[in-house]
Amino acid sequence: MASTPRAAWALAPAFALLLAFWLLPLAHLMLLGAQRRDSLGSGYWQVLSSAQYLGSLAQTCALAVFVTLTALVIGGTSGVFLARQQFFGRSALVALLTFPLAFPGVVVGFLVILLAGRQGLFAALGLQLAGERWIFAYSLAGLFVGYLYFSIPRVILTVMAACESLDRSLEEAAHSLGAGHWRVVCDVIIPGLAPALASCGAICFATSMGAFGTAFTLGTRLNVTPVAIYNVFTNYANFAVAAALSVVLGALTWAVLLLTRRLVKNAGTVL
Amino acid sequence: MKRSSLFVLQLLFTLLVCAFMLVPVLLSLMAGLTRNFFVGLASGLTFDWLIQVWQAYSPTVWLSLQLALACAVCVCVVGVPAAYALVRMNNRFSRAFEELMVLPVAMPGLASALALLLTYGQFGAFRSSWLFILVGHVLFTLPFLVRPVMAVMQRQHLPVLEEAAASLGAGPIKRFFSVVVPNCRAGILAGVLMVVTLSLGEFNLTWMLHTPMTKTLPVGLADSYASARLEIASAYTLIFLLMIVPLLIALQAISARLSRGERR
Amino acid sequence: MTAITIRLKGCRKAFADGTVAVHNLDLTVEGGETLAILGPSGCGKTTTLRLIAGLERPDVGQVFFGDQDVTRLPIERRDVGMVFQNYALFPNLDVAGNIVYGLKIRGVPALERNKRCDELLELVGLHNHGRRSIHELSGGQRQRVALARALAPRPKVLLLDEPLAALDAQLRERLRSELDLLLRGLGITAVFVTHDQGEAMALGDRILVMEQGRVAQLASPREIYQQPANAFVAGFVGNLNAFQVIAQSPRGLKVCGGELPWQAADVPATVYCRPEHLRVMDGEGHLHGHLLAQFFQGAQSRLLVDVGGPQPLLVDSSDNQLHAVGAPIALAITPNMLFTLNA
Incomplete structure (x- = not known):
């Protein structure tokens, strides 16, 4: 289209913002x-x-x-049910x-x-019940419960949206060929939801990695x-290690997101 | 209608999940309103804690609101044109840019905050003003406006509308304000609500970027969780929830309306 | 294997919003016959098919396969083969995977499965396509795979929901005759739903025309066309000319533009005929008028003739002779092709 170069100007403020306040600092962090x-x-x-x-x-x-x-597992079960x-x-x-x-994470x-x-x-x-206080909030178990708390809603929302676009006649077709309820879940619903589950899972993973x-x-x-x-940053003021840890954590998260994108893209041609 | 036992099982399971989501919130509501949480409701209900919280922490509420509104304005000014450009261009570059834009959300907030702090921390005046936090919030919330606005633009077949406006003699600027913006109002509204909600609750970036003079609501919350008694912390949480839940309800109403429009 | 009879006894189905899709339907599909269910959208034809399939359960009434009451059996235990409107092929499986799916569920050993799969691929003319992905197939190929998949477990009954609707006109024509040959060769009891009268006529041994959840007529294609039970059926299958009877005359009935031959003693208010049963005559005819327009349609042409009535008459003429607009036209009616309708 002839107006594409002109439209690109509208992108300039966003690009400048990202360049100055995210790309540049990130590069600096990598160097640090x-x-x-x-x-x-x-x-x-x-x-x-x-x-x-x-x-x-x-x-x-x-x-x-x-x-x-x-x-x-939890969000998928509830999401399919609610949809x-x-x-x-x-x-x-x-x-x-x-x-x-x-x-926000603090509230959770x-x-x-x-x-x-x-x-x-x-x-x-x-x-x-048992005469002793059950306390697990201050351990990894507490963290697990907290991360679940904000991951489950995300999965439910995604699964519900994906269910809307699932083709009901596929399930009916499987039934017509003799498949029972669980067979249909395994053979039709889960493969149908797989791309949505994968990308949502990747985002849950990313959020859980960075939830401070x-x-x-x-x-x-x-x-x-x-x-x-x-x-490391506040107690030891060791900027180099803090920066390196951040970069490694970010790279790990990003790699998982990217990998899922690849897999889902392949799965996308199947869908 | 008759329901199978499977239905009942699934319903029970979902209700259980719902209880997991809801019970802690109710506990917090109760703790914020009872005179003494250890004694329980028998100690009576009171607004004392809320009043104490307001006296101690009201500046954080105002700062958070100020930040959220400023953030919404900034994101609109930057994001709506960006969404427009991305929809119009729709090429390799624009898709790469979309990816780039989402990265600050996908990456751990702490890493982004650290990067900002280590790069721009030496500019004292900037560092100690609330604008420093604002930058972080804008970066973090930008895709949450751009995405829904893009979706609405694509659905409205904006390029065609715009060609029609151009055929009637409207220039690019005129087209943007008379055709583009009015036709994606619903998307902008949904995006703004989301941005305000996220900005009000942002902690991962804010904790690193704040100074004692620029404490936002979630920073204050973290403070109170670490040092204040349970009732105060709960009352403070209650204030936060009171601010955020109406926004969430409005957001759900709008997105329901948007998806209805999609189906039509 | 002898083909099975399907019976619906007093079946009624209403939906949650209160609309009644099917009212007290009694229907027998004879073993080995192909029944076409025809009607406009929303007439209950798809619901009827789904009642037979077991995808819906009737609120009242029973469904029998042979002597067995299958009303409470879900579709997966009814042993039916079904072809869906959009084919509903599993996108995560390839062509062969789709075809053997039903056999796998029935626990058929792999060797036998593959044999049956090859057999069916051969039957639908898709040999060597077994390893193809569903996305590589054209619309017509998908339709054939859907058919092969439905037939693979040797079902007692074959059900087809608008099997050709998703294809373009030319392909539809070809697959229609292929399907016809296939169904006759198999001798299986088949029920299919369509809104296309041509398809129903070509494929159905009998046609069930439905209107607003009720049976409008159940008869052979010829009967449906030539002796439609009511105005709805007549109007739905093909075009119609209506003549208001002015008076009885010695040779028959006096109508606008002339007289029609009529032997019966009673005098109806309106009589009808099909456009192709009117012939353009060189000299004398039953009716006289002048030409309004002529549309060339290839094998035949359609004439609009004004005989002074409220509507111009439709005439399908196969001689393709060109007439001038406004020219006088004489029309004769093929004997015994006039009929009356219940309102």
Whole structure:
């Protein structure tokens, strides 16, 4: 189209903003990570050679994967149900289930404390039932619950949207060929939802990797990477390591997003 | 109508999930309004905690509102033209740009904040003003406006409308304000609501970018969670929820309307 | 295998919004016959098919396959083959994967499955297409794969929902005759839904015309066309000329433009005939008027003739002789092709 170059001008402010305040700082961060402050070598080297940092990265990844899978199972089940069934109070239920998506991490952390903290619901419940307080808010389990809290609504929303575009006659066709309920779920619904589940899972993973607020509220002793970055930066003022850790965390997250995009694109031709 | 046992099972499961989402929020509401949470509701209901929170933390509420509104304005000014350009161009470059735009959301907020801080932190006046946080928020919320606006533009077959306006003699600027903007009002509104909601709740970036003089609501929340008693923290959370839930309800109403329009 | 009879007894189906899709439907589809269900959209024809398939359960009434009451059986246990309107091929499986899906569910061993798959690919003329992805197929090929998939488990009944509607006109014509040959060769009981009268006439042994959830007529294609039960059926299958009877005359009935031959004793208010049953005559005819327009349609031409009535008469003439507009035209009617209709 002849007006394409002119339309490109409208992109200029956004481009300038991203360039100045994101691309440039990010490049700076990457360079900072390569700086050597003392005999310990560059920030990257310190991160990649330290069992502590690598451990925290592995733990963060494992936690994020576990959260993502659990959220996909729970959210997928509820999402398909909510998309497919009509009953009284359905839209209210959907609204309630999707509100937590916009809650910031700190608030989610606090809610986990109310649920499983020292004076939480589970502590009271445990005291009643077993005579001991059940407290798991300040551990990885608490973090897991918190991440689930904002991952489930995302999965439910995505699955509901994807269900709308699923072709109902595919399910009927499978039934007509003799497939029972579970067969249809495995052979038609899950393959149909797979691209949506994959991309949503990738976003859940990314959010869980970088969720700092929840971990910050639940306690800075948790060994997950965002907290580690924060501690290195504020307590030791070790900019090189903080930058390197950030870059590695960002690269990991980005790699997973990119990989999913590739896979989903291939799956997209199947769909 | 008769329901199968599978339906009942699924409903129960979904209700359980809903309880998981809702119970902590209700606990927090209750804690913020009871005189003594350890004693329970028997100690009576009170607004004292809310008043105390307001006395101690009201500046954070005002700053957050100011930030959210400023952020919405900035994102509109930058984002609507960007969405327009992306829809019009629709080539390799524009798709690459879309990817780039989403990256600050996909990347851990802490990394972006650290990058900003280490690059622009030495400019003292900028660093200590609320504009520093604003930059972070604009970066983070930009795609949430651009995406819905683009969707509406694509659905309205904007290029065709614009060609029609051009055939009637409207120049590019005139077209943008008389045809483009009015026809994607719903998308802009949905985007703005989302931006305001996200900006009000943004913590990951803000915690790194704030100074003691520029505390936003979520920063104050984190503060109170770490140091104040449970009732105060709960009352503070209650204020936050009161601000954010109406926005979310409006957002759901608008997106329902938008998707109805899509189906028509 | 003997073909099975399908019976619907007093079936009624209403939807959640209160609209009744099917009222008290009684229907018997004889074993081995192909029944076409014809009607405008919203007449209940798809619901009837879905009742037979087991995709819907009647609110009242029963469905029998042979002597077995299948009313409460879900579709997966009714042993029907179904071809869907948009084919509903599984996009995550290739052509062969789609065809053997039903066999897999029935636990047929792999070797036998593959044999049956090759057989069916041969039958629908798609040998060597087994490993193709669904996306590489044209519309006509998809239709054939859908048919092969439905037939693979050797179902008792074949159901087709607008099987040719998604194809373009030329392809539709060709696949229609292929499908006709196939259904006759298999001798299977088949029911298909269509809104295309030509398709119903060509494929159906009998046609069920539906109107607003009720049976308008159930008869052979010839009967439906030549002795339609009511004005709705007559208007839905083909075009119609209506003559208001002015008076009885010695030779028949006096109408606008002339007299029509009529032997019966009663005198109807209106009589009807089809456009192709009017012939253009050189000299004398039953009716006289003048030409309003002539449309060339290839094998025949359609004439609009004004005989002084409220509507011009439609005449389908195969001689393709060119007449001048305004020229006088004499028309004769083929004997016994006049009919009356119930309102």
